[in-house]
Every structure is written in C-alpha cells, then in structure tokens.
Amino acid sequence: MTTKTTAHGSAAKPLATGQSRFGPLLFGGIAVVVLLGGLWFAFGNFLTRPTAAGGSISVQSSMAGFTPPEIHVTAGSTVKMDWWTEDASMHLQNGVHTMIAPDLGLFASLAAESRRTLIWTVPDRPGTYDVWCDSCCGGKDNPQMHGTIVVEPQA
16 A cells, blocks of 8 residues: 655555455445345245146145145146156155145155156045145144145036
8 A cells, every 4th residue: 555745744644545445346246146146045946946837737845845835626627737846855755755635536756856747637526625745854744744725616
C-alpha cells in the first residue's frame, strides 16, 4: 500500500488498492454462489421433477412419503401412474419403495432410483383410502410414509 505525502510533509490516508476496493464485491459474489448452491441441493428435486406422460398421474416416493400426498381417481376407471423415486437403495429395505392399499387391491414395488408406469384398475367403491410404503423408515407405522387415494363416484 502506498501513502501520499502532503505539502507539509505529513502522511495522508493510504491510497485504496484494487484489492481493498474489490474485496467486498468478491466476498458478496462468493456468498451468493454458496447460497444458490445450498438452495439447489435443498430444493433442486422440485426443479428437476420429471413430468408425467399425458393422461398419467405423476407420483414420487421418497423418504418423506408420497408426492402428491393425495390423489383423486374415478371409481371403475383405469389409472396410469408415472411412479418414480430418486432414493438410493441403501436407504430402502430390500432396495425398493412399495405402494400398498389393500382395500383398493394395490400392491406394487418400485426399485431404487427408478421410474415405472403403474396401470391400475380402480375399484367401484368411492371413498377415501390410505396408501403407504411398507419398505422403509418404519413402514406403515411411520405417519410420513402414508398418502391418500380419494376414489370419486363416476359422473
């Protein structure tokens, strides 16, 4: 850092260098990059979520349960679900998620880090039914591993 001498021979304030001027900008830029990276890791799954094929319902299984937590179907209809997970097999019992709703005749499994189309014929009984994953995180006893299937009457 250099100093400038005044006409009276006393030292004035040091001259600002490029480093001291750009330090706060550099720090701010790094902080923004770190924050954006954290947001991507926390919420990136919502941004990269696959879209369901036309006419199908997209359902994600994760350690947090089903997304969406409630789906609506019509009694007696044939439903196509685009079912997927990004969970690694080490987090799942036997390396699978399950979707179980005995009252609806639904017993299916999904391998870790995969996607499949599940075609299911909805029973003719309107009502609200519990569906759960029985293969991880406490299974049926874990309140997070549940979802709801609402079977609506035919129009």
